[in-house]
Amino acid sequence: MTTDSDTPWLTDQEQRAWRTHLDVSRLLMHQLERDLQPFGLTNNDYEILVNLSEAEGRRLRMSDLAAGTLQSKSRLSHQITRMENAGLVRRESCESDRRGLYAVLTDEGWETMRRVAPHHVASVRKHFIDLFTPEDLNALQSSLTPVAEHLRERRGGL
Template sequence: MTVRTAPTAPWLTAEQQQVWRAYLVGSARLIGRLDADLRCFGLDLPEYEILVTLSEAPDRRVRMSELADAVHQSRSRLTHTVTRMEAAGLVGRASCPADRRGVWAHLTDTGFDLLQRAAPAHVESVRRHFVEVMSEDDYAAVGRGFAAVSQATSD
């Protein structure tokens, strides 16, 4: 029997550890704040992202599997969220005529109206809690850094 050992990696330096922990705490607090600022519209951040993604799609509809990828949710999590949103009249679902197993999610007029009301407040919240708390150089560095992280972690 072969015993597997954990891979070894050099420990983070004190500065790397400080930056990593600042990212963890800052991103959790930012997401919490953005989420809280959407509650007055009866939405949370994942629901808002679904509305945005559908609003930007042709005919305001996207296959559920593609929507899950676009909003970075598991298919099962997305199904639960869309079921809730469908009950609220914000989205609808329909079978895909070309593929009986496929399902389209589409943005209803009610969902689009809610998005139009919530979007200005959400953008203001992003601006206040993210964009404006950094210098232009720091903001550009965050953009470059997370573009590199996204590229390195893409499947």
């Protein structure tokens, strides 16, 4: 992104693809958020629950959780505080590194996860997955993976 007078403009086709991608991202997040609302969770809450429930001992170091959910440490810290107040997680100090903390899923958090997950999956299917043929989904996955890798390489401080 330097002084490029030589970068070609987007063709119509490229422009359409780009805007469609943008629209889908945004509308989809909105819709998922809406579908979670009745359960009193946000997308962020839900993603934390997923990450923790899949982890060893239903716990993760704050840093790892931040990395896993692609958010800043600061943001995660606030987020976990809120979820702690809601009774979904608790902080537990780490023996091996006394600077460190674990975010641990509470029983209530686990139970919430079990209860909400099927609805969320249904939502993801309905508004995304099931709208593709299996072949298209495969194609999507293969063409998007390099993009994800490219972006992960050059992501600085979240």
